[in-house]
Amino acid sequence: MKSLKVGIIGLGTVGSGVYKVLKNFKNIEIKKIAVKNINKKREIEDFNYDLLTDNPYEITQDNEIDVVIEVSGGINPTFDILKSAIENKKHIVTANKELLAKKGSELFNLAKEKNVVILYEAAVAGGIPIIMPIKTILCANKITKIAAILNGTTNYILTKMAEQDLSYETALKQAQELGYAETDPTGDVEGFDAAYKIAILSTISFNKKVNINKIYREGITKITAHDINSAKELGYRIKLIAMGQVLSDGKIDVRVHPMLVAKKHLLAKIDNATNSILLRGNPVGDLVFTGAGAGAEPTSSSVAGDLLVLASELEATDSPLPQSVCHHDEIADQINIGDTYNEYYISITASNHPGAIGFIGSVCGKNNINISTIMQKGINDDNTAEIVVITETSKEADVQNALADMLKSDSIKNINNLLRVMN
Amino acid sequence: MKSLKVGIIGLGTVGSGVYKVLKNFKNIEIKKIAVKNINKKREIEDFNYDLLTDNPYEITQDNEIDVVIEVSGGINPTFDILKSAIENKKHIVTANKELLAKKGSELFNLAKEKNVVILYEAAVAGGIPIIMPIKTILCANKITKIAAILNGTTNYILTKMAEQDLSYETALKQAQELGYAETDPTGDVEGFDAAYKIAILSTISFNKKVNINKIYREGITKITAHDINSAKELGYRIKLIAMGQVLSDGKIDVRVHPMLVAKKHLLAKIDNATNSILLRGNPVGDLVFTGAGAGAEPTSSSVAGDLLVLASELEATDSPLPQSVCHHDEIADQINIGDTYNEYYISITASNHPGAIGFIGSVCGKNNINISTIMQKGINDDNTAEIVVITETSKEADVQNALADMLKSDSIKNINNLLRVMN
Numbered sequence: 001m002k003s004l005k006v007g008i009i010g011l012g013t014v015g016s017g018v019y020k021v022l023k024n025f026k027n028i029e030i031k032k033i034a035v036k037n038i039n040k041k042r043e044i045e046d047f048n049y050d051l052l053t054d055n056p057y058e059i060t061q062d063n064e065i066d067v068v069i070e071v072s073g074g075i076n077p078t079f080d081i082l083k084s085a086i087e088n089k090k091h092i093v094t095a096n097k098e099l100l101a102k103k104g105s106e107l108f109n110l111a112k113e114k115n116v117v118i119l120y121e122a123a124v125a126g127g128i129p130i131i132m133p134i135k136t137i138l139c140a141n142k143i144t145k146i147a148a149i150l151n152g153t154t155n156y157i158l159t160k161m162a163e164q165d166l167s168y169e170t171a172l173k174q175a176q177e178l179g180y181a182e183t184d185p186t187g188d189v190e191g192f193d194a195a196y197k198i199a200i201l202s203t204i205s206f207n208k209k210v211n212i213n214k215i216y217r218e219g220i221t222k223i224t225a226h227d228i229n230s231a232k233e234l235g236y237r238i239k240l241i242a243m244g245q246v247l248s249d250g251k252i253d254v255r256v257h258p259m260l261v262a263k264k265h266l267l268a269k270i271d272n273a274t275n276s277i278l279l280r281g282n283p284v285g286d287l288v289f290t291g292a293g294a295g296a297e298p299t300s301s302s303v304a305g306d307l308l309v310l311a312s313e314l315e316a317t318d319s320p321l322p323q324s325v326c327h328h329d330e331i332a333d334q335i336n337i338g339d340t341y342n343e344y345y346i347s348i349t350a351s352n353h354p355g356a357i358g359f360i361g362s363v364c365g366k367n368n369i370n371i372s373t374i375m376q377k378g379i380n381d382d383n384t385a386e387i388v389v390i391t392e393t394s395k396e397a398d399v400q401n402a403l404a405d406m407l408k409s410d411s412i413k414n415i416n417n418l419l420r421v422m423n
Numbered sequence: 424m425k426s427l428k429v430g431i432i433g434l435g436t437v438g439s440g441v442y443k444v445l446k447n448f449k450n451i452e453i454k455k456i457a458v459k460n461i462n463k464k465r466e467i468e469d470f471n472y473d474l475l476t477d478n479p480y481e482i483t484q485d486n487e488i489d490v491v492i493e494v495s496g497g498i499n500p501t502f503d504i505l506k507s508a509i510e511n512k513k514h515i516v517t518a519n520k521e522l523l524a525k526k527g528s529e530l531f532n533l534a535k536e537k538n539v540v541i542l543y544e545a546a547v548a549g550g551i552p553i554i555m556p557i558k559t560i561l562c563a564n565k566i567t568k569i570a571a572i573l574n575g576t577t578n579y580i581l582t583k584m585a586e587q588d589l590s591y592e593t594a595l596k597q598a599q600e601l602g603y604a605e606t607d608p609t610g611d612v613e614g615f616d617a618a619y620k621i622a623i624l625s626t627i628s629f630n631k632k633v634n635i636n637k638i639y640r641e642g643i644t645k646i647t648a649h650d651i652n653s654a655k656e657l658g659y660r661i662k663l664i665a666m667g668q669v670l671s672d673g674k675i676d677v678r679v680h681p682m683l684v685a686k687k688h689l690l691a692k693i694d695n696a697t698n699s700i701l702l703r704g705n706p707v708g709d710l711v712f713t714g715a716g717a718g719a720e721p722t723s724s725s726v727a728g729d730l731l732v733l734a735s736e737l738e739a740t741d742s743p744l745p746q747s748v749c750h751h752d753e754i755a756d757q758i759n760i761g762d763t764y765n766e767y768y769i770s771i772t773a774s775n776h777p778g779a780i781g782f783i784g785s786v787c788g789k790n791n792i793n794i795s796t797i798m799q800k801g802i803n804d805d806n807t808a809e810i811v812v813i814t815e816t817s818k819e820a821d822v823q824n825a826l827a828d829m830l831k832s833d834s835i836k837n838i839n840n841l842l843r844v845m846n
Contacts, residue, residue, distance in 0.1 A: 021706055121560055127707040132560040133552040137544055140727030269692050283444055283720035284550040291710040301707035304563030317740040
């Protein structure tokens with residue numbers, strides 16, 4: 001394999017992991033590492049502090065450096081740093097999902113112009129090989145669907161809620177204490193992180209540029225212990241699912257939201273911080289890829305893998321291989337959530353009188369919604385009852401209308417939750 | 424991508440699937456297809472019968488053909504045909520696990536000499552991307568363990584036995600009627616097919632040539648409904664597991680046999696004809712790849728994927744990339760089954776007297792075996808009792824000695840089964 005000189009932007013948890021792995025490869029020379037604080041003590045054996053610089057442009061403008069590895073995250077100043085690196089004809093290996101989801105097109109176009117590649121296996125699902133398989137061995141397939149657990153933090157919280165009968169708040173607190181969730185958990189629990197990842201995955205799977213701003217996104221903060229238990233009773237687990245699909249008219253449906261997943265489905269069996277990606281392709285059928293979606297070690301496997309494959313390719317040819325080049329000239333025509341079709345779980349608090357269930361049924365009927373299961377769950381002290389409805393496949397806009405209609409009636413006290421269902 | 428002219432050896436179920444997929448790619452021209460009977464009617468729309476030849480050497484010696492796709496199976500005459508193709512500097516894409524497991528070294532060495540590649544994603548686990556990920560994006564990892572369900576037929580039979588409480592014979596018969604098992608099921612049910620696949624996977628994962636003849640192999644024909652039920656009661660499912668691992672002394676342990684797999688383990692959740700591969704690597708941790716392990720469509724995804732990636736590489740360079748070349752100069756030092764360490768499930772028929780369990784315990788103790796669970800399951804009409812033992816991790820040779828010791832006693836009527844356990 002070709003010898004490569006690399007510069008690394010960032011030496012946090014992931015950066016340190018990458019450094020430790022790359023040190024083992026004789027053909028990789030780490031020439032410089034850009035950090036915020038060059039005086040900070042690093043927990044790395046025999047670390048050579050002379051590698052450090054606090055000026056990332058020393059790396060991007062170094063004529064000897066072939067590849068810039070970016071593991072610092074965020075948009076500012078990372079976007080400008082990578083732009084400078086590409087302009088100086090460095091190949092890029094990055095784990096930065098937010099940057100790729102928000103500003104990927106600009107970077108990919110510039111890279112194409114400068115004849116360098118941007119590799120990003122580590123940006124989606126940590127150590128799970130998914131980007132390279134889609135771009136290489138699966139390339140004969142027309143991929144029509146992705147359904148995935150792409151955020152370890154939320155899957156950990158939902159697992160603990162289900163296993164230990166905890167409220168969302170308690171499970172979040174435990175996840176924070178154990179380091180699975182950050183002090184400000186917004187990026188994870190509100191689905192932003194999963195949205196960045198599904199934007200990237202959908203773009204390469206469907207070969208159309210997905211706009212992150214048009215992805216419907218709903219987090220897990222409104223999931224209650226009551227929802228988890230009702231789901232269990234009905235044969236489901238609740239998971240935060242990132243999905244993308246190509247509809248029969250060619251339009252693209254990409255979204256992130258919690259779903260009731262049937263217990264027999266492989267994604268229902270993915271517990272704790274594990275990630276898992278179901279990919280439906282023609283001719284391959286359904287594939288499921290499962291593994292650690294975050295952490296220094298799994299992420300460094302993907303970063304080092306991208307780098308070593310690039311070294312192998314550059315040994316044979318100076319130009320990047322066609323399969324490694326990303327350019328999505330076609331824009332995905334993304335539909336709105338109102339136009340999607342789903343099965344639904346609706347949790348309702350109603351007055352405890354005999355007409356309540358009939359009323360719910362008739363409102364659903366008027367809005368073209370067929371009910372497949374309806375379950376009343378005991379009576380509350382205030383003489384209200386919890387009613388759970390599972391619908392057949394219905395249009396989201398119709399369901400929203402039905403919920404609005406229900407709330408007009410005095411007998412419906414509250415719509416506690418509306419979740420989509422995957423069988 | 425580079426335009427490639429290809430010849431196909433074999434036009435059975437898989438060959439027809441490959442033909443249909445490749446027709447969609449403008450840069451792939453199928454120039455000739457070698458079959459046994461050129462007059463047979465083919466179930467392919469708009470099929471051009473002029474492509475057919477009954478002389479495969481017309482393909483291997485055709486100067487215009489760049490790549491030979493082999494989907495005919497078996498060793499004779501396939502080995503000679505592929506040798507001729509390689510000698511004539513054709514790249515090879517093959518789905519032939521038996522040929523690679525038995526004669527791979529010879530073909531890989533010849534290919535290296537002739538500067539061509541042999542690609543074989545389709546030979547292991549059908550449509551699941553596993554060979555290329557190991558050779559590319561996972562290449563920074565030291566892979567230490569593989570545990571896999573690699574044979575769909577046996578997994579289907581074991582699933583039906585567990586779900587419908589069937590005997591092995593009845594489940595096999597149903598599988599044959601539904602086309603999941605062949606009339607002569609030996610290759611599947613005795614573990615030969617899984618052994619070929621784990622030989623290939625272990626060789627590329629551990630970078631040492633695994634000898635197929637040194638793989639311990641045990642099929643599923645001795646699994647009874649009683650075993651399946653006892654396993655269930657103890658919290659396990661029975662699966663035919665192909666495993667390979669690198670031991671701490673560098674020796675290699677490769678084998679195929681049924682195992683009790685703990686219900687919470689992802690492999691226990693793989694039902695019907697689905698395949699699944701657990702790969703343990705450092706730094707990536709545990710990855711699980713799941714999908715269809717056989718069938719025309721999944722297999723053609725892998726064949727076409729190999730071919731299209733090769734076309735992409737040959738667009739950039741005339742030489743195969745280093746990562747695509749297989750040569751395993753080092754021979755794996757494979758241990759015997761007697762030297763392996765496992766937890767065990769032992770099913771025993773003993774006389775129904777109070778000393779039986781004590782006797783079993785003392786024989787185990789004398790042979791360095793700690794028992795973790797012992798369960799007596801009712802009393803038979805002939806005043807014998809079924810006893811099931813689960814051991815802690817023990818050496819296989821010790822367990823075999825213990826079983827021999829038990830059978831010397833009149834109170835032990837039979838050792839019904841000995842199975843290994845995966846938690």
